[in-house]
Amino acid sequence: xxxxxxxxxxxxxxxxxxxxxxxxxxxxxxxxxxxxxxxxxxxxxxxxxxxxxxxxxxxxxxxxxxxxxxxxxxxxxxxxxxxxxxxxxxxxxxxxxxxxxxxxxxxxxxxxxxxxx
Amino acid sequence: xxxxxxxxxxxxxxxxxxxxxxxxxxxxxxxxxxxxxxxxxxxxxxxxxxxxxxxxxxxxxxxxxxxxxxxxxxxxxxxxxxxxxxxxxxxxxxxxxxxxxxxxxxxxx
Numbered sequence: 135x136x137x138x139x140x141x142x143x144x145x146x147x148x149x150x151x152x153x154x155x156x157x158x159x160x161x162x163x164x165x166x167x168x169x170x171x172x173x174x175x176x177x178x179x180x181x182x183x184x185x186x187x188x189x190x191x192x193x194x195x196x197x198x199x200x201x202x203x204x205x206x207x208x209x210x211x212x213x214x215x216x217x218x219x220x221x222x223x224x225x226x227x228x229x230x231x232x233x234x235x236x237x238x239x240x241x242x243x244x245x246x247x248x249x250x251x
Numbered sequence: 252x253x254x255x256x257x258x259x260x261x262x263x264x265x266x267x268x269x270x271x272x273x274x275x276x277x278x279x280x281x282x283x284x285x286x287x288x289x290x291x292x293x294x295x296x297x298x299x300x301x302x303x304x305x306x307x308x309x310x311x312x313x314x315x316x317x318x319x320x321x322x323x324x325x326x327x328x329x330x331x332x333x334x335x336x337x338x339x340x341x342x343x344x345x346x347x348x349x350x351x352x353x354x355x356x357x358x359x360x
Contacts (some may be wrong), residue, residue: 138294146336167346177295177350224296229346240346242294 137244146249152214155246157230166209172222216250223247255339260355269326271354273339281343284322285350289336334358
């Protein structure tokens with residue numbers, strides 16, 4: 135069974151440009167989460183989708199970040215315009231059931247590294 | 252979210268048992284304790300989860316005392332491939348996982 139896949143694995147862009155990260159969750163997983171680790175910091179929650187609906191986007195840093203999950207399958211995270219402080223690794227995770235923390239069934243992708251110059 | 256404290260780093264040798272203790276003094280009644288492992292350039296990977304007493308799976312054991320204010324992840328007979336960062340997370344039905352700095356475990360030959 136394929137795991138959570140993320141694309142691209144690494145993206146280098148200049149400040150002010152736009153980048154779109156993609157996440158394909160495990161098939162059948164209704165819950166999709168985005169996290170990120172900016173340089174030197176901890177992994178932080180960004181938002182949570184249940185199918186195509188945003189359940190919680192309290193972790194989104196500002197309105198330069200837009201996440202979508204049309205059709206409830208894959209998700210994209212767009213950063214526009216990118217700033218230097220957006221550099222880091224963006225992780226996507228998926229789970230079958232809400233409250234996966236209690237069952238440990240939160241599966242992470244390998245992350246997309248974003249470098250903003 | 253309950254705050255956790257764990258050692259920044261630990262060194263070990265192949266074949267030894269590694270025990271990582273995590274403190275979570277303000278754990279709530281409905282909080283679970285979950286440990287994740289992360290290798291370089293990869294996403295976190297679930298290792299084990301427990302609520303109280305002892306949990307064991309094919310990878311590790313998790314010991315939780317009665318007061319639940321701490322927990323210990325035990326990795327038996329580590330190998331070089333167990334070199335990774337280990338995160339202790341405490342939460343209840345909460346995907347807003349607070350990973351913290353984790354414990355970097357380095358296994359040497």
